[in-house]
Amino acid sequence: MRLAGFCFLIATTAGCLGGFKTPSEYQSQTYYCTSDNAPAFDALAQSCQTSGNCFGAFSMTGSMQGQPLTVGTTLTEATMALVQKDPSSPQFWDVMRMTGNSPYFEFVFHIKSIGGDVTAMQPRTLDLRAGAGALVTSLDDTFIDVGQTLQVGGANAEQQGLTDSGTIAFSKMDLTEIRGIFHGAFGNSVDNVDGCFVMYPGQTTINPSPSP
Amino acid sequence: MRAWAGVLGVALLAAPTVGCGGSGGSSAPTMWLGAMRHFRVVGTIMGESIDININGSAATDTMQLWCEREYQVPNDASGNPDYAAGHNAEIRIRAPVTINGQARLLDFGLKRHNYQADAPGTVVPVIPRDDANSPCGLNSCTNDNMWLSWTWRNPVDDSVTYKSAAQSGSFTLGEYVGTPDSGGLLIPPNTGDIGGFATGQWSATESISASFDANCTTNQIDNSY
Numbered sequence: 247m248r249l250a251g252f253c254f255l256i257a258t259t260a261g262c263l264g265g266f267k268t269p270s271e272y273q274s275q276t277y278y279c280t281s282d283n284a285p286a287f288d289a290l291a292q293s294c295q296t297s298g299n300c301f302g303a304f305s306m307t308g309s310m311q312g313q314p315l316t317v318g319t320t321l322t323e324a325t326m327a328l329v330q331k332d333p334s335s336p337q338f339w340d341v342m343r344m345t346g347n348s349p350y351f352e353f354v355f356h357i358k359s360i361g362g363d364v365t366a367m368q369p370r371t372l373d374l375r376a377g378a379g380a381l382v383t384s385l386d387d388t389f390i391d392v393g394q395t396l397q398v399g400g401a402n403a404e405q406q407g408l409t410d411s412g413t414i415a416f417s418k419m420d421l422t423e424i425r426g427i428f429h430g431a432f433g434n435s436v437d438n439v440d441g442c443f444v445m446y447p448g449q450t451t452i453n454p455s456p457s458p
Numbered sequence: 459m460r461a462w463a464g465v466l467g468v469a470l471l472a473a474p475t476v477g478c479g480g481s482g483g484s485s486a487p488t489m490w491l492g493a494m495r496h497f498r499v500v501g502t503i504m505g506e507s508i509d510i511n512i513n514g515s516a517a518t519d520t521m522q523l524w525c526e527r528e529y530q531v532p533n534d535a536s537g538n539p540d541y542a543a544g545h546n547a548e549i550r551i552r553a554p555v556t557i558n559g560q561a562r563l564l565d566f567g568l569k570r571h572n573y574q575a576d577a578p579g580t581v582v583p584v585i586p587r588d589d590a591n592s593p594c595g596l597n598s599c600t601n602d603n604m605w606l607s608w609t610w611r612n613p614v615d616d617s618v619t620y621k622s623a624a625q626s627g628s629f630t631l632g633e634y635v636g637t638p639d640s641g642g643l644l645i646p647p648n649t650g651d652i653g654g655f656a657t658g659q660w661s662a663t664e665s666i667s668a669s670f671d672a673n674c675t676t677n678q679i680d681n682s683y
Contacts, residue, residue: 402586
């Protein structure tokens with residue numbers, strides 16, 4: 247069963263009780279990636295810095311696994327990996343992982359093969375390319391490998407961001423704060439998702455070569 | 459909640475299935491089939507019957523069957539790798555196969571455990587993947603458990619077309635051979651073999667049993683978890 251369809255199943259099976267319907271929990275979620283909601287999104291993210299209990303904020307809307315969804319939440323975990331060949335070499339952006347909870351599943355939004363010198367800290371827009379990490383130009387191109395791992399009750403599934411289906415635009419990149427917006431098809435071409443994030447990395451690691 | 463059938467699971471559930479990756483047999487392995495290079499997998503994943511049997515000369519060809527070792531190596535205060543503080547954290551068995559007429563790259567991942575520290579015969583339980591509770595991380599990888607992952611990749615660009623981790627199962631190490639380099643951790647690429655027997659249950663209708671022994675062609679370091 248698709249995780250996102252759990253609510254639908256409840257509503258459907260409950261129909262035998264006489265038209266009983268359970269509204270989707272997604273209706274209680276806010277999509278923050280609009281100009282109107284930008285202040286609230288910032289406040290949500292900054293609440294993590296105040297409380298120390300979370301690592302930023304994440305919001306998305308669209309569909310995955312054929313189910314419409316909207317998520318607006320804080321991040322329970324945010325990690326980052328840089329590539330540095332040796333201590334005297336420059337550091338490059340490589341991997342970011344953002345973990346959070348939607349009403350029906352936990353998600354891990356992961357980004358690989360980012361590239362770019364860490365010290366540059368310039369806004370960048372990268373194109374979704376599944377398998378970008380396997381390219382010889384892994385950290386030297388404009389392609390990025392994006393996916394979402396969805397988990398619930400021990401079950402999990404990967405939703406690969408499809409090649410040429412969208413972009414990630416980083417508006418801020420420094421070692422303590424990453425901001426961006428994204429659009430792409432995840433899992434299949436009809437499941438499109440738009441979203442945004444602010445992450446404060448709770449862990450930053452160094453790899454000698456790009457993550458596989 | 460029942461296990462997740464996956465994106466394509468419903469559509470493919472009724473599709474006819476065929477063997478792949480060599481001459482398929484009918485019996486699923488029930489134990490490690492030994493140190494001769496091979497990859498035998500029988501089961502069902504995403505509604506498709508899996509019957510992979512790579513053996514003989516094909517199994518010794520590292521273009522047709524190979525393994526990859528993944529390590530985690532923290533840096534010391536100077537920013538140099540501290541291999542003495544590192545550990546193996548993952549094994550991937552890879553093989554190009556054909557399923558239902560479609561060429562795919564199978565990426566069978568034994569994850570988040572230090573297999574290199576185990577003695578032959580060690581049985582490692584498979585636990586559900588929970589990224590918030592990894593059984594192995596950069597600073598500690600002494601947990602007795604592991605994740606077991608089944609990934610289909612596009613052989614052209616290595617992109618993921620399906621990936622899911624088992625909810626239960628186990629792995630019995632058959633062998634982990636090879637001589638670490640001067641750093642004492644990394645076994646040089648294209649040397650060393652890893653073999654064993656794995657079972658995995660993804661859902662009530664999805665499970666596999668697998669036996670393998672493969673030459674490890676590459677090492678990777680991933681400190682990102």
